[in-house]
Amino acid sequence: MEGDNVLDDVTNRKLRTARGKRPKGRRPALPTIAPFIAAKTARPQMLRARIRRQRLFDALDAAVRCPLTVVCAGAGWGKTVLVSAWADTRRTPVAWLTLDAHDNDVQLFWSSVAAALRAAGAVPPDSPLAELGTVPTDHVERLRHVARGLGRLAAPTVLVLDDFHEITDDDVLRELSGLLRHPPAGLRLVLLTRTQVVLPVHRMRATGEMAEIRAGELAFTVPEAADLLSRHGLALPDDEVVALVEHTEGWAAGLQLGATFLAGPGGPRTVADFAGDVRAVDEYLADEVLAGQSPHLYRFLLQTSICEHVCGDLADAITLGSDGQRTLEELERVNDFVVRLGAKPRWFRYHHLLRDVLRHRLLLESPTALPELHRRAAGWHAAHNSVFEAIEHAVAAGDWPYVGRLVVTQAAPLIASAHRAALVRLLAQIPPGAFAATPELMVCVALMLFHAGDYDAIEAQLAGTDELLAGRAEAERLPVEITSRSLRVAVHRAGGDMPAVVAETTQLLAMLAKVRFAEVPSAVQYRAIALNNKGFGLLWTDRPDRAQRYLWAASTAARAAGVELVEISALGNLALVEVMSGSVQEAARLAGDARDLAERRGLLSALQTGAAHLALALVHLESGDLAAAERAVQQATRSHRGEPAAAQWLIRVGVQARLALAKGDPGAARAFLDEARRGADPRLRAPGLERWLLLAESEVDLATGDADTVARRYALLSRTDRLTSPERVCAARAGYATHDLRSAMELLAGLRAPMSDTAATVAAGIVGAQVADAAGHGLRATDRLAEAFALADSEGIRRPFLALRDARLDALVARQNLLTHRNADFVAEIQAAMRTSAPAHRAALPAGPLSERETEVLRYLPTMLTAGEIAGELGVSVNTIKAHMRSIYRKLEAPRRSAVVTRAREYGLL
Template sequence: MSADAGTPDRVAPAVLQPLVAAKTSRPRTIRAGVARRRLHELLDAAAGRPVTLVCAGAGWGKTTGVSGWAQERDRPVAWLSVDRHDNDPQVFWAYLLAALRVAGAVPAGNPLADLTSVPADPRERGRLFAAGLARLSADTVLVVDDIQEIDDADVLHELADLLRHPPPPLRLLLVGRTEPPLRLHRLRAAGQLAEIRAEHLAFGHDEAAEIVGRHGLALSAEEMSALVARTEGWATGLQLAATFLAGHGGTRTITDFAGDVRGVDDYLTEEVLADRTRRQRRFLLQTSICENVCAGLADAITQRTDGQRILEELEHDNDFVVRLGAKPLWFRYHQLLRDVLGHRLRVETPGVLPDLHRRAARWHAANNSVLEALAHAVSARDWAFVGRLVTAQAAPLMVSAHRPALVKILRRVPAERLTSTPELLICAALLLFHAGDYDAIPARLFAARELLHGRPDAVREPVEIMARTLQLAADRAAGDMPALLAGANRLLDLVAQARTVPVPAVAQNRAIALGARGVALLWSGRTGEAERELWAGANAARAAGVELPEVNATGHLALLKVMSGAVHEAAALAGGAVDLAEQRGWRYALQTVPAYFALALVRLERHDLDGARQALQDGLRGHHSDPEVSQRLVSLGVQARLAIARGNVGAARRALDEARQDRHPRLRVRALERWLARTEAAVEFAAGADPGDAEPLLAARAAYLKGDVRQAQRLLGEVTVAERDTVGRVEAGILAALLADARGQSVRAADLLADAVTRAAEEGIRRPFLIPADPRLDGLLQRMRLLAPLVADFVGELRPARAEQPAESLSERETEVLRYLATMLTAAEIAADLGVSVNTVKAHMRAVYRKLGASRRTEAVTLAQNSGLL
């Protein structure tokens, strides 16, 4: 450039003139073709503030991103690339002015326009540049790239003075790997600083796909997600990954791409690790064994006390060390950097790895980070410590959201080690529990106790508590409720007296014991006590942070409520348990099964047959993965009741037959047996047979259907319904109304039915109104709809539901009787023709009328013809 043309050469010393063009030219984007609209929009918005800082580590695409943005701007952008040789005030300001002139930002008449040399005196230089910069062309953007290279105190001081009162026409854009010491906090507090960091520069899926596509690769959406996650959107990492994946004929996978790949290792070693001090490098290597690190953990691993200072230094200097949260407490290393560090650690000092992991394990155990402690202990191959930690702290996690992680860790223990200590035998029993092999658990527990003889309390207490807890699982799986109750009581005594077990583990085991005691009391028929214990178990589990026992206790509470006729309460409890389970990803866990079965029974009472079937299937899926005898019997009872609702008596009987045959030798579930007996009575009633004595209310209904109003009234008077048994009260109210109407007491019948309908409407109960099909009930409901507008909508829902009730299948003999009904033969003549008694024929006729929903012979024939039965 000629010195008389007003070019930058006129202000730069002669020795610097050859570099001016290179230092003041905007770099050409080497990643052309990648649309970075999101980044450009951020830079557009940032340009409205006096100062913008673009700060990220090596290879994040700072320079290329800003350069691409500058290329698209309507107005010129001055560009200055600095290096360590610019740490001289005269040199720095000379290049800065040269950059402004190259961009055409210094108009004629500006004090800087005819400047031929930068003043040596700092005060004169400051006055001159302050005046000149204030008169630049409007909206002038000056990019100073690699600002981290400037460390001269004088240059930094003069820049800081400039930024104290930024000239209005100038928009300064600083690009660097680290934040420069320019008192930017003042600008930040005043809202005059825009910041673009690594998270803003990171490439998104679409941008990363463009890089990959230019290498001829076509990755699926899942593969792109994995690649972006592994590189964390790091621009250079994506370039290296694309090159790596395209090599070897495209046979490599994303899982093969890691920090120990040569290109990544070389780049991060040279660009990130090379500038670290010896102490920082050693710190990075040793702490790379952790996914996340804090000062205390770092100090424990390195056996020093400067962890906080070094972590903050690294985070300040390098975006490959990321602060987790607003406060400088926890940090993590970029995945690929951690890979590089791990590789270097294994190559340079492999012998220290077990000790490093052992120190990390002890620190995490002391700070209640149990899973992290176990992971490090396994990496250290410290099997004895693994066993002690599991038994004392980690075992209750088997019934929490952390179960998969705990199982994964336990499976890393060599099989031959699982019999070497009492604690490791507990680990073996936990794996059996996870596999559902409950019958094999007691042998492991016996072996563990054998090894405890003569051991101190600190060893014996945790093992004994976990042995009791695991024994509960075996007793519960077998359905042995007396043993379960006794075991839960013993476990509660143990945890109450424990002196050497950590408080969290005591709370967790206590919650498990309370829930088990509630289940044992429920199926033993002690309902009141069961309700109290299940509530206590659910609350204790929530407080202890073991949510699967909470889900299970709440599900059993829901079963207790729905089996006791409290539908609304059951629905709320079951729905809450299912929601919590699904939020945690436990939709098909064994502990969720009771809630699904309770939900199925609720939906049956509300005549939501499809919903009941879905809840039943969800429960069965969870049960099949981890069977429990009592829940198996509940499922068969639910299947029978659903079959009744669909008019399939045969399927209901088959389910109950299976329940009778499916018996564990230790099964002791008295209350569940009674519930199944009531279910069987309902099946027999639906089949038109004698329901027996298991369900007095059904016997009263059966007498009413036979036309024996007096017997029905007597039996109904003997029925006792609990106050909270809404279903029972509704059923009794319906029958009482029908009997009153049969005796000509229409007003009383209406009052009784109104009370039943009101109770039912409050909880959405519909099933009792749908069986049996009875024209008298239809008439009463019609009158109710007209006389009780408050329940008219609910009654209106019942009428079509009653009309849509599936016809029960007729038995072979009932089908024969039906064919005779279409003739003119009398009951006596039909009996003679069939060779049976008249009473038998009349019983079959009543069953046919009921199943078809008819009240007389001609109506039955018409309905049979319409349905294709005749």
């Protein structure tokens, strides 16, 4: 009996076993009907309680509104059990006929149909089908006789033809097809079959006159499986039930066998122990699925069972045959244990339990053939760039030198991809004693060392690889040397040695230019990785323009090569180039693209996304959204838990310092920079990164009033190197703070729009306005500030207005708000933000800071109070007040009281 009660006794079992199967090519002798007709027309009854599957009952109720319903599934899927249980719920007659090979006689077939209808009480006394004799022998008269009888049924009737796959006779199929062209109104035909019906049902399918229920619908759901198991006294945890359903794929017989196995004697058993090599499963599938196969098909199933998925070409490569596609399509058509993957018949797989059985039998019957079969499969997958499958089969074959060659020529770049862990798991299956055999296998060790973060041990391993390569021809050496050099680049990048990264990637790209794809299929991935590494190295050796070209090339090459993490990394580093050079909008777009790609692929916390997160943090800082910047830094921190390289760590610390400064906490910013200095990798050589961090330190110095240090720092640097735009702005700020207005003007000369460095241009405009106003050039100050506002509005830049705020800038912005018609909303927004924020810094006074008492006296100077009146307010002598006033005049370098008030406002003291 098929289904959830497959092992139960069935009353009046199908007669196939009792009568035996007929030899092919011979029509069976017409048997005597009487001894068997009661059994053939009786609906099977189960001795155990059934599982009520209401969803399928509902599906059958809907299906029998059509003239024809086909329930098609392989052995043990529960077709008979389901329809028999459903029939119990029907109020109208359900006639049942269990077919066998002897029904391939057209007269016997229709006689059996008539008997089934009579047994169901659907045939009235005056019907042609009420006669106990046989139907007419003439074809035309027989069809008329049957059609008349079916047209005069006592009530709407369902006729179930079980085991319809047994019918192969052309006459029976032709006459049944003729009847279905004009189906009787009161008859609903339900066919239960293991194979596709060979009736011309395409028209009925197209017109909606036919319903189908297949193995997918018959498969047990998790709640149904739990119900079945409970009837065996089993109360498994939910995850165990799910695992059993997944392994059996909801196959009713498999679940029943699994329940019997789990509830059986012999100590505790788990779902993990239940597989195709369990004797009951093996015997069942052997009898119901494998026994009827020809020797050729049986051998085909055995040999191709080594693959989780198989296509025609792969099957041919394994079996050394030429009919793989035809065989797979035929097996899928007649057997639900061979499953097509997708709408087109390209890839197939075997049911998990059937594959278990086949692999167990292959191991028993042909153990010596297994390595060769796996080698054939590995070769096919390698030729079709299915890297992991190729290595898996090579590992299964125990062909370790071949595993090494596959890794070097195809798989090694995956160490820089989302597949890194999967690659390492495969490499871990290589016996330790095999690694020293070939240079390719020694490279495998280096890859595992890289994964483990043991960078110091990699160079020694690669040195041993170089020794084994000695004497090989260049064509044989090149794939290994490419992998070795790629690993050396990765080690240099991890330590932060950017000049070495640039030098090694330059040589690596030259080597890759010599390689043919057929020799090293992974060359396209190697090239994308090398371009990205070179761009990264150029960025932090202070060559951003060249870095940008290589990073663009890397992102394009990575997309073409399918190395998504490299593409994400390249886009993120491009975003860093843009935001560090001040192009805020372009940086936001690139970082957004990188994050979107990472999110679509579930890689948002991967190490390679760190650059994108940090670029976005800097973008948010420039736009003044400190909360969003904080979130981006937190995301970068999560991605860096995967042991970031030295440069990546320093970039993150630098962004954290800038965020702290933007929050008005220069002490915390300096602490971050001190941490960067103390924790830097001793191998670090990254002049571009060092200057970027020095710029952050200079901004902290300005915020804490140490402008002299900044001025000296950039004066010294300008003697040996050209200052970048942000550095010139920073030096100009120091000149403004120390009243060296001429120096500030010289530094700002040329830093006006249009420039690619938009953030620095905005800052230059603001500082230029402050310097011009201090020098008495009011109109020039207004023009410079207007330019800064126009550019800042177009790019969404707000930070410089808040970071550079002092009393003079407050006044200039207030005046701009009165004068401007363009950007009026943006100017008003900035003015409101400046009102709610404290001045970002106070420049150092030329002769030292004011004392607490001097600061108190200074607050009275803008008033009309005399020195004596101020003394009375503070409760001190007038001479004390006059002494404090002289000190204030000296420190602010002002000759009289009104000038002191003006200078105090410039310094943000009032």
